[in-house]
Amino acid sequence: VTAAAAARPVVLIACQGVDTDAWLAALGRELPEAEVRVWPEAGDLAEITLAVVWRCPAGVLGRLPNLRGIFSLGAGVEAVLADPQLPASVPLVRLVDPGLATGMNEFVTMRVLHYHRDMDGYAADQRSHTWAPRAPPLPQDRRVGILGAGALGGLCARTLAGFGFDVASWSRSPRVIDGVRNYCGRDQLSDFLRRTEILVCLLPLTADTDGIINRRTLAELPRGAFLINVARGRHVVDEDLIEALDSGRLAAATLDVFREEPLPPQHPFWSHPKITVVPHISAVTQVATASRTVATNVRLLLAGCSVPDTVDRSRGY
Ligand code: NAP
Ligand code: GLV
DSSP: OOHHHHHSOEEEEEESSSOHHHHHHHHHHHOTTSEEEETTBOOOGGGOOEEEEESOOTTSGGGOTTOOEEEESSSOOHHHHTOTTOOTTSOEEOOOOHHHHHHHHHHHHHHHHHHHTTHHHHHHHHHTTOOOOOOOOOGGGSEEEEEOOSHHHHHHHHHHHHTTOEEEEEESSOOOBTTEEEEESGGGHHHHHHTOSEEEEOOOOOTTTTTOBSHHHHTTSOTTEEEEEOSOGGGBOHHHHHHHHHTTSEEEEEESOOSSSSOOTTOGGGGOTTEEEOOSOSSOOOHHHHHHHHHHHHHHHHTTOOOTTBOOTTTTO
């Protein structure tokens, strides 16, 4: 590392589909001790010590010889990990941020309440001018199951337990959340699914979780269950989901994420009567909060401290 690079950190914003002007201004404000550049106007690549990435253009990370840290602008890092040029020993930090968490908490709660209160049924009644009041089940009699009990799944679980729902989570290692029953590991997945009437997916996409919502796992849910997928499209096997909806095994699904995004215009999800499609907006990275989170993590890393939410590459999340 040259003396100049050691003296003044240089941050490169290497993102696609992101308002890079807003990020340039925000990081300039939050990290006045650093110089911030935006790809492709990166200058001398040897001067770059930190990279801020989302859908990072291919090959960029492999061309930064003095890189000390990579900061994702999203919680899910499967795309960064899939980059064959990703330097092996540079820490990768994912985004755990209050703005992102608030959005996910709102969205998941909204859709759970939507299904719990049979809003689809009332919309159908309105279309046929039918006045048919029905008592909803009590929340303690509604079993919600959250795949993933991390930053986002854990928060949603706590919120839903606060509404009085009978909430369970599923994780890799045991996770204790007040009022939430935890199941962990593949051995306990079936028990978790069999009790779950509203299934929320908040897992990271890894080799272990790819395609986890499939014909076999959907068949373990009670008949008439609901699915809310806000994690990644690849968690779901599309044809198996459609089959489960068409057979009545599943009552309805809310999908925020898809194998191909934007969802292709001809994809059957768009027009399926039991599917609600939204364009990957359940939790949106908010520049105002996330720039502060990234700045805090950059300072921890430069001070030689351990940075929370550093990705464990062997686990894949
Ligand atoms: P996180 O804090 O890392 O939590 C991940 C959870 O999944 C943990 O509880 C983990 O178990 C569990 N898990 C991972 N692999 C597992 C496996 N093989 N079996 C069982 N459980 C497993 O992640 P997060 O911040 O909550 O984010 C979760 C995901 O949400 C992201 O990766 C991203 O894909 C998605 N996301 C989507 C949006 C959107 O707008 N749609 C926005 C943000 C995030 P342990 O507790 O044992 O580690
Ligand atoms: C969005 O999908 C994220 O991973 O933050």
